[in-house]
Amino acid sequence: MRMETILSTEAQRIDKQALVRIYEEYSPGLYRYAYRLLGDQDLAEECVSETFSRFLQVIRRGSSPEGNLRAYLYRMVHNWVVDHYRKQAPQVSLETGTYPDPDSSLEKGVDSRQEMDQFRMALLNLPEEQRMVIELRFMEDWSHAQVANFLGKTVDATRALQHRALVALRQTMPGLEEI
Amino acid sequence: MTMNNPNQQTIDPELQHKLQQMRTGPPRNPDAAARGKAQFIAEVDKIVKEQGFSSNTQPTGGSSFYQRWKEKWNMATPRTRIVFTFVTAFVLVAVFLFSGAGMTVYASQSALPGDALYGVKTGVEQTRVNLARDAAEKVRLNLAFAERRLDEIARLIENKRFADIAQAVQEYEHYVQNATAALTTVAAGDPASVQELASQVAQLLNRYAQTLSSMAGALPDTARLEVERAIQMSNTAGNMRGKFEFVGTVETINAASWIIGGRTLTITSHSEINRGIKVGDLVEVEYILDANGNPILIEVELAYDHDDINDKDNDDVHDKDDDDDSDDDIHDNDGTKLEFTAIVEQLGTNLWVIGGRTLTITNRSEINRGIKVGDLVEVDYILDANGNPILVEVELAHDNDDIHDKDTDDGIHDKSGAHDNDDDDDDHDDDANDDDDD
Numbered sequence: 001m002r003m004e005t006i007l008s009t010e011a012q013r014i015d016k017q018a019l020v021r022i023y024e025e026y027s028p029g030l031y032r033y034a035y036r037l038l039g040d041q042d043l044a045e046e047c048v049s050e051t052f053s054r055f056l057q058v059i060r061r062g063s064s065p066e067g068n069l070r071a072y073l074y075r076m077v078h079n080w081v082v083d084h085y086r087k088q089a090p091q092v093s094l095e096t097g098t099y100p101d102p103d104s105s106l107e108k109g110v111d112s113r114q115e116m117d118q119f120r121m122a123l124l125n126l127p128e129e130q131r132m133v134i135e136l137r138f139m140e141d142w143s144h145a146q147v148a149n150f151l152g153k154t155v156d157a158t159r160a161l162q163h164r165a166l167v168a169l170r171q172t173m174p175g176l177e178e179i
Numbered sequence: 180m181t182m183n184n185p186n187q188q189t190i191d192p193e194l195q196h197k198l199q200q201m202r203t204g205p206p207r208n209p210d211a212a213a214r215g216k217a218q219f220i221a222e223v224d225k226i227v228k229e230q231g232f233s234s235n236t237q238p239t240g241g242s243s244f245y246q247r248w249k250e251k252w253n254m255a256t257p258r259t260r261i262v263f264t265f266v267t268a269f270v271l272v273a274v275f276l277f278s279g280a281g282m283t284v285y286a287s288q289s290a291l292p293g294d295a296l297y298g299v300k301t302g303v304e305q306t307r308v309n310l311a312r313d314a315a316e317k318v319r320l321n322l323a324f325a326e327r328r329l330d331e332i333a334r335l336i337e338n339k340r341f342a343d344i345a346q347a348v349q350e351y352e353h354y355v356q357n358a359t360a361a362l363t364t365v366a367a368g369d370p371a372s373v374q375e376l377a378s379q380v381a382q383l384l385n386r387y388a389q390t391l392s393s394m395a396g397a398l399p400d401t402a403r404l405e406v407e408r409a410i411q412m413s414n415t416a417g418n419m420r421g422k423f424e425f426v427g428t429v430e431t432i433n434a435a436s437w438i439i440g441g442r443t444l445t446i447t448s449h450s451e452i453n454r455g456i457k458v459g460d461l462v463e464v465e466y467i468l469d470a471n472g473n474p475i476l477i478e479v480e481l482a483y484d485h486d487d488i489n490d491k492d493n494d495d496v497h498d499k500d501d502d503d504d505s506d507d508d509i510h511d512n513d514g515t516k517l518e519f520t521a522i523v524e525q526l527g528t529n530l531w532v533i534g535g536r537t538l539t540i541t542n543r544s545e546i547n548r549g550i551k552v553g554d555l556v557e558v559d560y561i562l563d564a565n566g567n568p569i570l571v572e573v574e575l576a577h578d579n580d581d582i583h584d585k586d587t588d589d590g591i592h593d594k595s596g597a598h599d600n601d602d603d604d605d606d607h608d609d610d611a612n613d614d615d616d617d
Binding site for chain 1: 190193194197198201205208211214215216218220222224227364425427461463
């Protein structure tokens with residue numbers, strides 16, 4: 001039984017301590033995940049807050065998240081971000097230093113941020129399992145074996161997912177679309 | 180210049196750079212994080228107060244027991260974790276059985292649809308499915324619980340509670356659908372074990388269909404229609420034998436059969452084999468099982484382009500297989516996509532009834548033009564979080580005229596209908612939203 005399953009079982013009893021543990025366990029990762037997709041700290045906090053609020057409503061109704069709680073929460077964050085982008089077209093972040101690149105000129109930095117927004121959208125549009133592989137492998141530094149265990153797949157299958165995701169992402173990058 | 184990721188795969192440096200940039204976000208504002216946590220705790224308090232649940236609050240910042248336990252858990256070997264899991268499960272079951280809640284659950288075991296405790300009974304069953312250790316266990320549990328529904332239907336008939344039969348049938352269909360979905364997951368993750376399991380599933384479902392048939396005659400018209408639908412579904416699921424996939428290494432190539440990942444697959448004249456595959460290649464395999472449970476190769480292709488990944492020259496040119504990958508994305512979600520062939524019975528804006536099964540139409544459902552009631556169609560569908568079928572694609576069955584192998588299995592289908600897996604994923608995402616919005 002995995003950690004998240006145990007926590008999920010506890011959560012179904014609406015035990016305050018268990019729920020706070022869940023929050024402490026997953027909130028930082030969910031925030032990072034939301035920030036990567038949104039590029040805005042306030043929005044990422046709002047996203048995480050609403051995700052846990054929705055999670056509590058699910059628990060309150062006596063429902064139980066099916067399967068892996070961690071994946072369930074990440075999916076809720078993803079849905080929130082998708083809904084957010086549906087309501088308003090994504091805008092280039094005006095935060096300076098959001099993606100620091102000390103070697104870039106100011107103009108190049110703006111281009112870079114625009115490219116990053118485009119790249120973020122491409123990541124967001126990947127099929128869920130592909131996106132999860134990229135997130136966990138390249139941003140959370142998980143091994144293929146860990147990702148495979150998390151997704152319930154074989155290592156070979158996660159390698160194939162990773163490859164497809166990388167191909168899809170590369171095709172969104174300027175100058176490589178025709179390849 | 181190329182860069183290596185931790186898995187030794189060489190990827191495009193620009194892409195690597197972008198991924199690296201995404202890693203480096205600004206640190207989280209501690210005040211905002213604290214406010215978020217405080218808000219969450221306030222909401223928990225509100226719920227606990229409303230519902231009168233336990234509130235054994237302790238400061239969590241230094242929740243030493245939890246921290247120690249978590250550290251031990253993280254450091255434990257897989258063997259230790261397995262032993263711990265079994266011991267914990269045993270203790271929990273013992274406590275549960277001898278507690279008041281256990282007595283309630285025990286009392287609920289004889290409940291029938293329409294009884295007050297029936298929800299407890301099915302809730303406990305669903306929890307057992309959710310906690311199953313693997314997909315094969317889920318298959319067995321779902322089928323066992325489907326069989327319970329048959330017992331319930333028999334008892335409802337004895338008690339002449341015909342109006343409650345619909346709910347039992349609905350639950351039966353739910354478990355059968357989940358069993359077939361889990362079977363597909365087994366095929367993806369553990370192809371070596373799927374053959375025997377699929378054969379057992381087929382036998383059980385055919386037996387279930389016979390049991391239902393023996394009961395149908397004793398029913399009034401309304402209830403009989405429900406049961407006949409379940410019979411049809413059982414037969415369809417039992418005979419479908421599915422289309423399975425896995426990723427493995429090519430071990431042997433012969434004219435009549437290939438061995439991939441330790442599994443022998445029969446080659447037919449309709450098997451689609453991508454050019455250039457050789458022994459040692461990692462490939463994606465699509466296959467069906469014939470009437471005897473033997474795997475028949477439908478399609479094999481490179482799982483990924485080795486030349487591309489190991490490209491020392493940083494040559495970004497991809498071969499056709501890469502392009503094909505995007506079309507095949509539907510198969511990423513191995514565990515959820517199912518298919519069957521049946522007659523169209525009703526066409527609605529949001530729901531179609533095909534072969535007695537009601538499928539929800541979404542804006543991503545691919546529907547071939549000209550399909551009308553009475554047509555024999557092939558249906559691709561997925562199950563949402565509640566086990567309800569969501570239509571992915573429907574097309575006339577005779578459109579797939581390129582593969583009808585009478586010698587092997589008429590379940591061999593054309594793969595031309597493959598489409599983007601984004602649809603599948605989005606459907607699941609929407610499901611999660613649905614949960615939230617309920």
